[in-house]
Amino acid sequence: MTTTLTIPDLIRKKRDGAEHTRAELEQLVLGYTRGDVPDYQVSAWLMAVYLRGMTPQETADLTLVMAASGDQMDLAGLPRTVDKHSTGGVGDKTSLILTPMLAALGLTVAKMSGRGLAHTGGTIDKLESFPGWSPDLPEERFLAQARDLGLALIGQTKDLAPADGKLYALRDVTATVDCLPLIASSIMSKKLASGAHTVVLDVKVGAGAFMRTLEDGQALARAMVDIGTRAGRQVRAVLTDMDTPLGHMAGNSLEVQEAIRTLRGEGPEDLTELCVALAVEALVAHGEDEAAAEARARAALQDGSALAKFRAFVAAQGGDASLVDHPERLDVAPDRADVVAPASGFVGRLDALAVGRAVLALGGGRERKGEAIDHGVGVEVLKKPGEAVAAGEPVLRLFHRGGRGLDAARALLEGGLSVTGTAPQPQPLLLGRVN
Amino acid sequence: MTTTLTIPDLIRKKRDGAEHTRAELEQLVLGYTRGDVPDYQVSAWLMAVYLRGMTPQETADLTLVMAASGDQMDLAGLPRTVDKHSTGGVGDKTSLILTPMLAALGLTVAKMSGRGLAHTGGTIDKLESFPGWSPDLPEERFLAQARDLGLALIGQTKDLAPADGKLYALRDVTATVDCLPLIASSIMSKKLASGAHTVVLDVKVGAGAFMRTLEDGQALARAMVDIGTRAGRQVRAVLTDMDTPLGHMAGNSLEVQEAIRTLRGEGPEDLTELCVALAVEALVAHGEDEAAAEARARAALQDGSALAKFRAFVAAQGGDASLVDHPERLDVAPDRADVVAPASGFVGRLDALAVGRAVLALGGGRERKGEAIDHGVGVEVLKKPGEAVAAGEPVLRLFHRGGRGLDAARALLEGGLSVTGTAPQPQPLLLGRVN
Numbered sequence: 001m002t003t004t005l006t007i008p009d010l011i012r013k014k015r016d017g018a019e020h021t022r023a024e025l026e027q028l029v030l031g032y033t034r035g036d037v038p039d040y041q042v043s044a045w046l047m048a049v050y051l052r053g054m055t056p057q058e059t060a061d062l063t064l065v066m067a068a069s070g071d072q073m074d075l076a077g078l079p080r081t082v083d084k085h086s087t088g089g090v091g092d093k094t095s096l097i098l099t100p101m102l103a104a105l106g107l108t109v110a111k112m113s114g115r116g117l118a119h120t121g122g123t124i125d126k127l128e129s130f131p132g133w134s135p136d137l138p139e140e141r142f143l144a145q146a147r148d149l150g151l152a153l154i155g156q157t158k159d160l161a162p163a164d165g166k167l168y169a170l171r172d173v174t175a176t177v178d179c180l181p182l183i184a185s186s187i188m189s190k191k192l193a194s195g196a197h198t199v200v201l202d203v204k205v206g207a208g209a210f211m212r213t214l215e216d217g218q219a220l221a222r223a224m225v226d227i228g229t230r231a232g233r234q235v236r237a238v239l240t241d242m243d244t245p246l247g248h249m250a251g252n253s254l255e256v257q258e259a260i261r262t263l264r265g266e267g268p269e270d271l272t273e274l275c276v277a278l279a280v281e282a283l284v285a286h287g288e289d290e291a292a293a294e295a296r297a298r299a300a301l302q303d304g305s306a307l308a309k310f311r312a313f314v315a316a317q318g319g320d321a322s323l324v325d326h327p328e329r330l331d332v333a334p335d336r337a338d339v340v341a342p343a344s345g346f347v348g349r350l351d352a353l354a355v356g357r358a359v360l361a362l363g364g365g366r367e368r369k370g371e372a373i374d375h376g377v378g379v380e381v382l383k384k385p386g387e388a389v390a391a392g393e394p395v396l397r398l399f400h401r402g403g404r405g406l407d408a409a410r411a412l413l414e415g416g417l418s419v420t421g422t423a424p425q426p427q428p429l430l431l432g433r434v435n
Numbered sequence: 436m437t438t439t440l441t442i443p444d445l446i447r448k449k450r451d452g453a454e455h456t457r458a459e460l461e462q463l464v465l466g467y468t469r470g471d472v473p474d475y476q477v478s479a480w481l482m483a484v485y486l487r488g489m490t491p492q493e494t495a496d497l498t499l500v501m502a503a504s505g506d507q508m509d510l511a512g513l514p515r516t517v518d519k520h521s522t523g524g525v526g527d528k529t530s531l532i533l534t535p536m537l538a539a540l541g542l543t544v545a546k547m548s549g550r551g552l553a554h555t556g557g558t559i560d561k562l563e564s565f566p567g568w569s570p571d572l573p574e575e576r577f578l579a580q581a582r583d584l585g586l587a588l589i590g591q592t593k594d595l596a597p598a599d600g601k602l603y604a605l606r607d608v609t610a611t612v613d614c615l616p617l618i619a620s621s622i623m624s625k626k627l628a629s630g631a632h633t634v635v636l637d638v639k640v641g642a643g644a645f646m647r648t649l650e651d652g653q654a655l656a657r658a659m660v661d662i663g664t665r666a667g668r669q670v671r672a673v674l675t676d677m678d679t680p681l682g683h684m685a686g687n688s689l690e691v692q693e694a695i696r697t698l699r700g701e702g703p704e705d706l707t708e709l710c711v712a713l714a715v716e717a718l719v720a721h722g723e724d725e726a727a728a729e730a731r732a733r734a735a736l737q738d739g740s741a742l743a744k745f746r747a748f749v750a751a752q753g754g755d756a757s758l759v760d761h762p763e764r765l766d767v768a769p770d771r772a773d774v775v776a777p778a779s780g781f782v783g784r785l786d787a788l789a790v791g792r793a794v795l796a797l798g799g800g801r802e803r804k805g806e807a808i809d810h811g812v813g814v815e816v817l818k819k820p821g822e823a824v825a826a827g828e829p830v831l832r833l834f835h836r837g838g839r840g841l842d843a844a845r846a847l848l849e850g851g852l853s854v855t856g857t858a859p860q861p862q863p864l865l866l867g868r869v870n
Contacts (some may be wrong), residue, residue: 012610015485040474044609047482050450174479175447 007031013050019315022061029065031165032353039170045182046167046176052168052228054181059223061122062181062228064347066189067231073139075195078146082107082282083196085187087211087220088120089204091245091381095123096259097267097275097301098307102282103150104300110146111183112194116365116373119356120209121252124155125365129330129375133319152336161189183210183219188235190255193230198234198285200278201225205431206243214239214431221434234285236435238277241427244350244385245273251364251378251399253330257389262328263307270302277430285435301406333362333401338394339410345419347383347395354416355396358409377401379413388428389419438618442466442476446545449483451531452804455497462868464497468504474605481602481611494658495665497616501624502666508574509670510545510630513581517717518631520622522646522655523555523641525791526680526816532696532710532736537717538585539735546820547629551800553809554791556687559590560800564688564765564810568754581796584791586748596624597733600729600829600847604640618645619658623670626663633669633720634661635713640866641678647672649866656869669720671870673712676862679785682706686799686813686834688765694769695762698742707736714864720870770838773829774845782818782830789851790814790831793844797820799833812836814848821861824854 005013009025020028028045031037054062075081082102086092097108113135116122124135135155137145145152164186171177191199197418204210205217221237228235240246247268249258261267262275276297282295296347300306307324315321323330341347362377380397383389396413400406437685440448440693455463463480489497499579510516517537521527548570550556570590572580580587601622606612626634636659639645640652654735656672663670675681682703684693696702697710711732718728735741742759750756758765776782794800797812815832818824831848835841 008610015482015610038475040478040605041609043475044478045612046480047446047450047479048486048610051483051486163519170475173443174476175443175450176479340797 007037011041011045011048014052016046017052018054019055020061022065025062025065029062029163029167030069033166034111035300042167043170043174043176046171046182048172049320050176050179051184055320056223056226057230059185059229059306063188063192063227064128064231065161066161066167066185067192069192071159072159072193073110073112075197078108078110078143080286081196082109082198082200082286083111083191083194083384084200084202084278085191086202087187087204087209089242089246090119090121090208090352091247091250092121093126093247093249093255094202094274094278096126096256097262097306099151099153099273100263100277100313101275101279101297101300101306103309104305105279105283105296107150107282107286108146110143110196111153112160112190113153114156114281117369119257119353119360119365123153125152125373125375126252126255127314127319128254130319132315132321133314133317135317137317144284145316149309149316151309151314153317161193161219162378164189172366180219181225182372184220184227187222188227192233192301194228194230195271198282199228200233200281200285201237202240202274203237203239204279205239206352208245209242216256218432218434225434230363236281236285238281238430239432239434241429241431242352243427245352245355245381248275248381248384249273249378251334251359252373252375252379253364254378255397257298257327259365260307260310260324264300264308265302274429275301276291281435295340331376333374333378333399335400335402337398337400337406337410339396339398339413339417341389341391341395341419342391343419344391345389345421346423347385347387348424349416350381350385350421351416354412355381356430358398360413361405361408361412362398363405379409384422436592439752442472444831446480446483448475448829449451449480452487453620454490454493457500460493460497460500460741463530464500464598464602465504468601473827477602478605478609478611481606481609481617484617485611485614487738488490491658492665494616494620495662498623498627498857499666499721500619501596501598501620502627505594505628506592506597508545508547508630510737511546511700513543513578515542515721516631517544517633517635517721518546518626518629519635519637520626521572521637522639523540523620524642525554525787526554526682526685526690527680527693527708528561528684529637529709529713529825530691531561531691532741533713534586534588534708535698535748536710536714536732536741538744539716539740540714540731541581541710542585542717542721543581544586545578545631546588547595547625548588549591552594554788554795554799555798556690557587560810561687561690562588562754564691565749565754567595568749568752572750572752580751584744584751586744588752591625595641596628599624602739610796615654615658619662623659627666627668634663635720636672637709637713637865638674639677640674641676641787643680643791644677653867655868660869671716671720672868673716674867675709675867676864676866677787678850678862680787680790681709682817683816683819684813685794687795687808687810688767688778689834691765691813692762695745695759696737698736698745700737706710709864710736716868716870726836766811768809768813768834769839770835772833772841772845774831774833774848774852776824776826776828777853778852778854779826780856781855781858782820782822782824783855784815784851785820786851789847791817793833793847796840796847797833798840809836814844815829821859
């Protein structure tokens with residue numbers, strides 16, 4: 001049966017709370033992507049979706065329609081493929097560590113990554129701290145590298161789920177961004193189009209994250225896992241705290257240095273534990289026993305196998321791999337300034353969003369797509385929440401270049417830091433799992 | 436205080452169910468009318484209004500903003516001004532009778548009218564059955580005629596509440612038409628911009644009307660009266676049945692003939708009673724006692740004073756006034772065909788919408804703005820609901836020209852007619868009043 005509903009009929013249907021068929025979603029979303037359906041009809045429909053919601057089946061159908069709106073990566077020729085996605089945080093260098101770990105553990109990571117925007121960093125920006133490293137690989141070379149090395153990473157192309165890009169731009173100007181089925185389908189459409197059998201999701205929760213509460217984070221994780229399951233993929237999510245930055249470093253070269261320390265088995269505990277937890281999810285999704293998976297994951301950081309994969313990966317994409325063994329030679333901004341404790345006590349709040357914005361102010365991120373960034377600037381967290389400090393003792397260190405953006409960055413950090421009289425309740429990093 | 440909210444902020448506010456200030460509505464609606472706010476933002480906002488609603492104050496503010504979006508007619512120099520609006524029906528020639536009645540009763544009618552669209556007729560189309568009659572008067576002549584004669588009628592200009600026209604066109608393609616505050620503000624914005632002190636509303640309810648149930652009609656009437664009151668006008672509404680056509684005639688010249696019969700005091704009861712009821716509302720709004728007002732209204736139809744006003748009005752706007760005294764000379768289509776009762780019994784349902792569509796099929800209405808129409812075609816209701824009929828006896832008579840559209844019209848009428856074994860419960864025409 002061919003559909004005879006008009007676009008206003010489809011808007012009316014969602015307006016009245018009914019469930020769309022996949023064919024209806026194709027008519028709307030692919031019509032919009034082609035330019036046949038005008039934006040003023042789609043924005044009315046998006047507001048109806050915002051206020052009426054979508055069923056799990058509808059959300060999965062929408063995601064599949066968006067995933068099929070452009071090119072789809074065919075990874076069927078690769079064994080045990082895995083992809084990872086984080087909903088975005090500050091100081092989140094997890095992908096730098098996790099992807100070589102997974103390759104060392106026998107999985108295949110053929111991954112598309114993005115660049116950073118606003119206060120969140122991007123994996124490609126961090127890797128570009130290695131002079132010569134490039135995410136611009138022809139597809140054949142990308143697939144060959146993934147097959148030979150177990151790890152290859154390219155930039156996201158415009159033709160990956162173009163419906164998502166177009167819908168997101170419209171949502172951004174019509175107050176329809178923070179809508180669970182639309183967020184979940186946006187993320188998952190790109191993951192489905194990227195082709196991996198298994199997807200491990202890190203859903204960030206807290207002041208520095210898009211999802212402010214654990215409840216919201218759980219709902220998003222559940223929606224994404226559900227989409228993946230309905231699409232025939234293995235999707236597993238962990239919920240992690242993003243009230244405070246992950247590890248100690250924020251800023252591109254600084255994060256690469258910390259990632260290398262972690263790959264050597266010398267990383268900060270929170271970052272190490274998160275990488276192990278995500279690796280375990282990936283291995284379990286591929287049928288491994290959980291306890292054995294955890295032991296193997298920890299070993300990969302201790303025995304040098306993950307580090308070796310990282311070295312080979314940097315070299316394979318044109319980067320100066322000698323810096324992996326001499327990370328102190330990475331370009332780090334030469335000037336320093338500290339933010340000190342205003343009183344004696346314990347570090348209470350250390351707001352991840354403030355740290356992310358400070359890096360942006362120093363020139364380490366971009367407000368708009370396409371802007372150049374300074375890889376060397378950043379912020380080091382000298383004392384994490386819960387640690388004792390004396391009045392006047394440095395808590396945060398800024399790495400700047402000639403004072404550029406320093407005053408703004410310092411003001412942001414001072415506003416994001418509190419010192420309390422009593423030690424705050426320690427907050428776990430891992431808040432939950434959804435699969 | 437100047438507002439600093441962006442358009443997405445305003446959309447978000449309505450999305451979350453909050454109440455807009457008048458300044459916010461100006462920012463949105465006047466920005467859209469000027470072309471500064473894009474349609475895709477306004478359509479998202481309209482859907483939020485549809486699903487979240489508007490408070491009475493918000494609805495009144497929206498109406499005032501739309502009324503002030505273009506030219507506003509200044510009737511302050513005219514005494515006892517009154518305007519009338521019907522929400523649209525089939526065979527509704529009330530304005531042709533009521534407006535000269537009101538002028539004869541000492542009120543001033545300086546009215547803008549529209550043309551018909553789809554199955555509802557327009558007063559201007561009906562008056563154009565008089566050769567030479569024109570609604571195109573310069574404003575000065577329009578006002579002078581209203582002052583001298585008590586009655587003048589012009590076509591609606593584009594500059595009257597242009598925000599309403601633009602919003603309506605967008606609502607039409609985004610499934611946001613049938614939303615009470617938007618319907619009420621659309622109607623009332625044009626009435627407020629038209630300038631009359633008093634507005635009498637005829638809210639049609641039933642199969643041939645936009646409002647299908649009495650409850651919906653009452654809600655619309657209340658919303659419109661509330662807007663008028665908040666805007667400092669006198670607004671009174673009657674709710675009337677539109678399951679079946681008003682009077683016996685549908686079609687332009689046929690309706691003019693029936694209107695003239697009514698102005699002579701020889702009209703059908705339902706039509707006469709509706710005109711009297713609306714005249715009473717207008718007189719009461721101007722401070723008259725209800726019983727005295729009713730007596731005066733009835734007298735205007737009996738003593739020839741309303742008919743004299745009509746004759747003078749037709750002549751003043753260039754029409755051949757001799758036709759008022761010889762309505763049989765109006766151009767009525769020469770060919771006839773009847774729809775007969777399929778069985779003996781009582782006329783049960785006689786669907787107003789079917790009659791309206793039949794007139795349209797015969798060429799007496801237009802599907803799109805600007806189309807020419809045939810004033811002579813139409814439908815006569817020979818037997819009204821409740822009347823006894825014998826099998827094969829004519830119930831409806833079609834006035835057609837050479838069979839054009841006849842088969843379609845006949846099929847529509849046959850589908851809209853039912854004959855029942857028992858007499859149906861008589862249905863009152865006047866269903867309620869709101870003021």
